Amino acid sequence: MDPVLNPYRPGAGRRPPVLAGRGPLLDSFTVVQRRAAEYGEGDRGWVLNGLRGVGKTVLLNEMQSQASARGWITAKVEATAGTPLSTALSHALVSSMRTATGRHPVPKLKRLLGVFKAFSLKFNPVTGGLALGADVDLVSGVADSGRFADDLSALFETLGETSRELGIGTLILVDELQEATKDELTAVNTAVHHLGQDPEPLPVTFVGAGLPSLPAQLADATSYAERLYDYRPVGLLSEEAAEAALVGPSLQLDVPWNDGAVARAMDIARGYPYFLQAVGKHVWDAARGPSIEIDDVEIGGELARREVDEGLYRSRWERATPAQKELLRALGDIGGEEPAVIGELVSATGKRRVSDLSVARNELIKKGLVYAPERGLLAFTVPGMSDFIARQP
Ligand SMILES: Nc1ncnc2c1ncn2[C@@H]1O[C@H](COP(=O)(O)OP(=O)(O)OP(=O)(O)O)[C@@H](O)[C@H]1O
Ligand SMILES: [Mg+2]
Numbered sequence: 001m002d003p004v005l006n007p008y009r010p011g012a013g014r015r016p017p018v019l020a021g022r023g024p025l026l027d028s029f030t031v032v033q034r035r036a037a038e039y040g041e042g043d044r045g046w047v048l049n050g051l052r053g054v055g056k057t058v059l060l061n062e063m064q065s066q067a068s069a070r071g072w073i074t075a076k077v078e079a080t081a082g083t084p085l086s087t088a089l090s091h092a093l094v095s096s097m098r099t100a101t102g103r104h105p106v107p108k109l110k111r112l113l114g115v116f117k118a119f120s121l122k123f124n125p126v127t128g129g130l131a132l133g134a135d136v137d138l139v140s141g142v143a144d145s146g147r148f149a150d151d152l153s154a155l156f157e158t159l160g161e162t163s164r165e166l167g168i169g170t171l172i173l174v175d176e177l178q179e180a181t182k183d184e185l186t187a188v189n190t191a192v193h194h195l196g197q198d199p200e201p202l203p204v205t206f207v208g209a210g211l212p213s214l215p216a217q218l219a220d221a222t223s224y225a226e227r228l229y230d231y232r233p234v235g236l237l238s239e240e241a242a243e244a245a246l247v248g249p250s251l252q253l254d255v256p257w258n259d260g261a262v263a264r265a266m267d268i269a270r271g272y273p274y275f276l277q278a279v280g281k282h283v284w285d286a287a288r289g290p291s292i293e294i295d296d297v298e299i300g301g302e303l304a305r306r307e308v309d310e311g312l313y314r315s316r317w318e319r320a321t322p323a324q325k326e327l328l329r330a331l332g333d334i335g336g337e338e339p340a341v342i343g344e345l346v347s348a349t350g351k352r353r354v355s356d357l358s359v360a361r362n363e364l365i366k367k368g369l370v371y372a373p374e375r376g377l378l379a380f381t382v383p384g385m386s387d388f389i390a391r392q393p
Helices: 023-039 056-069 085-103 106-123 148-166 182-196 214-221 239-251 259-269 273-286 294-318 322-334 342-348 355-366 385-390
Strands: 045-049 073-078 170-175 204-210 229-233 377-380
Touching (some): 045 056, 056 073, 056 170, 056 204, 085 106, 085 148, 085 170, 085 182, 106 148, 148 170, 182 204, 204 214, 214 229, 259 273, 294 385, 322 355, 342 355
Parallel strands (some): 045 204, 045 229, 073 170, 170 204
């Protein structure tokens, strides 16, 4: 069928035509937005943790666009090893501040702009002096000590006070939060903790997204993090949701899937959101129409598998050294899609002690191929990796 009309969106952070299975999470977010707007009150911070390609970034984008549509102050950043989180945040808030000055009465924003400017000059000297869309009198001594934890707390507080006065909220989103340093995680925890101390918490919502190791990393930074956040694991889609993700987009274009075709496609994609989009895309391109039949799925499914193999799994596999590959293979054999116990990996690789595996294990964690869901366990960060490895000679 016409590839120009193809509705499926395999990739990273690309909004799927049907955002399937995330209704409950988005409903809770609606509650957060209404509490902020109607009562000026904020929620706990949220953590969205899940494997690669399950749809975390898509959810952050959706939350940001909903909050922006309500006139909220929002900032979304991606933590990366190269850029301090403080700089990235200050940078992302600049455009939000400029939008705010166009939307809300400037006198009510004066203090926030002044505090933000001082914060920016401290942490983002290059662009910290950028115009914010209104005349700003620097407010010094609030969020410019240079200690990120204190300054972030003070900035969140000022954002919250201003938001409450304006009848809006502030939404701070950090993607790939597992990449932040321990000091940065401590600062984030401190600032979110500080917000929550008020009997009527200010309407600032922090949402961090990252790999399944993120909750443990946050707890490692400050032990109270376990109770600080509302942890919302983002997982594979249920059967019903996977079907909606596959069938919904083409039905919107009046192209139905025959029952056998849907079942076969679901079998291939196994509820993995990225894979569902890839299957949908290739099946659509392979189909002659007017409906989608099982042989379209056989052809498209194979092409999708190849795309996912090359785009997702192969580069990860090839980045591994022979010793690391041996460990990955053992992990696939023993754990499959589930975590494996390190002790069993030791015997499966013919080693004697856990420490014999630690170099390979640590390197693979650093490369982002595996993570430790708990002490003594190891698992893949990408769904379907064990399947791929089993197919490698
Ligand atoms: N709920 C959903 N329904 C259907 N498709 C989805 C859903 N969520 C995400 N997708 C699709 O899955 C793919 C991956 O989404 P996204 O990039 O948000 O994942 P991620 O969890 O952020 O991955 P990573 O950890 O690699 O950053 C995209 O092609 C997106 O369109
Ligand atoms: Mg992402």
